[in-house]
Amino acid sequence: MENTQLIDLKAKAIQLLKELITIDSFSKEEDKTADAIGHFLNSESVSFKRIGNNLIAYNFHFNEQKPSILLNSHHDTVKPNVSYTKNPFEAIEEGGKLYGLGSNDAGASLVSLIVTFLFFYPKDIPYNLIFIASAEEEISGQNGISRALEQIPICEVAIVGEPTEMKLAVAEKGLLVIDAVAKGKAGHAARDEGENAIYKAMEDILKVRDFKFKKSSKYLGENKVSATLIKAGQQHNVVPDVCEFTLDVRITDAYTLEEAFEELQSQLQSELKARSFRLQSSFLPEKHKIMEVAIVLGLERFGSPTLSDQALIPFDSVKIGPGKSERSHTADEFIEIKEIEEGIEIYIQLLERYMNHQNTTK
Template sequence: MSEKRIDAGELSERERELIERVDAKKEELIDLLSQLISIDSRTVDPSKYTNLEEIFMHVKHFMESCGATTQFINCPHDRDDPDKGKPWYNLLGWIGKREGGHILQFNGHLDVVPFEESKWKDGLHPLKPVIMNDRLYGRGAADMKGGLASQMMAFKILAESDIKMHGCLQMWFVPDEEINGDHGAQFMAKEHKEMVNAGGTIISEPTGQPPVISPAIILGEKGHKWLRFTMHGSSGHGSMPKPKSNAIQKVTRFISSIKKLKLPKVKPPLTIWNMLKGVLSRFTLRQLIKAARSPGDDEPDPYNEDGIGIGNFFKTTISFTGIKAGKKVNVIPDTCEFCVDIRVLPGVTTQDVFDSLARYCTKLGYRLELPEGYDNIQEGNRKVRDRPVDIELEIISCTNGTFVEPDRSFTKLLAKAFEDVYRVRAVYFFAPGSTDAVHMREQGIQDVVVFGPTGSRTHDSNEYVEIEHLVKTCKVYLLLAYRMLCKDTRNAPDSPSL
């Protein structure tokens, strides 16, 4: 689906030279990404240590070969197990002056999600990159070794150019975004903010998704409330049903009545009209309707009866993501554990969510016990308060929704660089999922945006990145770095010194 072209600004002779170097290094860029994909860097659970030394040392050697100064800042594994104290790596690499100038930071995670090799198509393997139809396939090709490879190549080209810099270009590699970032972005933003508080940070997660072919700029994202519930009931012999006190059936009632749960409502930072207006700057309405009706390249999931759910971008949502109960087939369980993933818009707090859950449990006649430190509005309801505890609630992880205004000078610089390379209008989106940006913004690090090459099937079999966009996003990163750090810096955004 073709996009509307625009008349963007003319590139200077120096800018054209830099862009041409990206084209000249296309095969080197593809090879770099292939190397990253070939190194197994799966993470599974934040409570379980994963040794990512191989891929971090590979990246360190690359950065040093570019002339970068590098530094490891490691977070010790803090779980009480045999791996306690082992390092989760965080790597910084930079060129230029760290003090007294502007700072641009490229960021990304080196870990990837697990995979099942048997579910990949014939001829494809998650750790053996393959190129087909101008796409590079492999685990992490899109999420997000592709984006990191583009940033690394932009870093290398600028470092080799010998252009005088008036600031610092820094790359920050983290180990565990796929398992919540406890030892990476969250640790660094809290404990070493002075090392990563740049004037602008670009996280190179993939931001091009059909029908938006060229990448969007993600300005914000929902926060998450990952919660574990334990439902209590009455045990007994399987031959004597207990429909009101069987813990599984109590959970079934909780789930089946979920439409009665009134989640907090706030105005989304970008409305559906804002996003539609942006998409229409690239496509005609007829194109969008045709794309919506087209099955696309991927095989449709025969079990998916829900579709895409565009409305989920603009409201707080809840998904049931795990359930566990029962020890023996003929024993009624007295406990049933289940997990939920609640995604909240900026402005919705954990207490707001707990108030909604308490009201919902009151409607069901269940007493809810909240974690220490939170108010429970059920305390004012004597009927529920005098019951034994039906549900214990435990926090797995909580973050808040965050957002960067599109009129920030750094965002404008990125948008201009994008339009000068892609020759299509920059589009701003708000994401329903989350990235490490939330950890940075929650610690007061400003001007953090997400922008990376178009790909598809992230977290799924047959993951790929579009090679065209691997190259083009590299050009955007390089052009932005040159304009922010090498040209007259009076137009660059204010930034703290590292």
């Protein structure tokens, strides 16, 4: 039989999620959900630090001599699309489902991790637990988890809450956006003059279409590069001297973003410039202790193609949470109540096993 504490924590998680759904929390505008999460932590007698719209809390028996585990999920959302048939800011419970913007991505993970943190908060455990409710995850913003991470010690592992059906994502693709410039020479279109930059760009774009990176990943497979934007020309009768295009590059743990950039540049004539090298791929070492724990618990392991705050965490991490990735950013987003309840149980089991597990591989 389920104990009273666990029943109470599950009820609190669902109630908190209902409250968060009713509050606008678009990226960079999460101040009110940060207020609500802070109020909830206060009501549970948990002290916290607020850095912008990020909240950081430590377990009661925090000890700098102990290793630390980070629990993280985000409280910002994308804007609702026009296809919603239900009010995205009304928490509607129907047929065992809770509808509302951010319910699946990543509100269910967020509240499940909060109450998991509460479960362990007063206990004298062999690890420190650090909880971060992060802002600006949907835009990988500078004032999101990166700011919060500056305030905490390096952790042994991070558990990042995102909808994965409680499967354990042990690898995640990174993102590299490249602005490319093909240069030609202007001329009159009526005469055989100039060098058409569009044609030069087309040569490179055809190479991109068929491009295969040399290395691939065990969990994430092939790397992927796509041409997604193009711009050239000012008027119909002038051969353009510049054609700009953009490449979206999804990189596995087989490469750093810098290595992938160099491999692409070596094959293309256009000038390439990376917008950022921040959003690196991630991969958990095969012999990491949490891999063994996942096997003991029967958790399926996989590689995730979607980006999360994992990309900005500079130590080992996994991604796991209630809900399904394909529901994210869709109209009439929902989470099943039982998914939250089961997610809380698995989070607790995962942490209990991890904190008491002796790694048998060296």
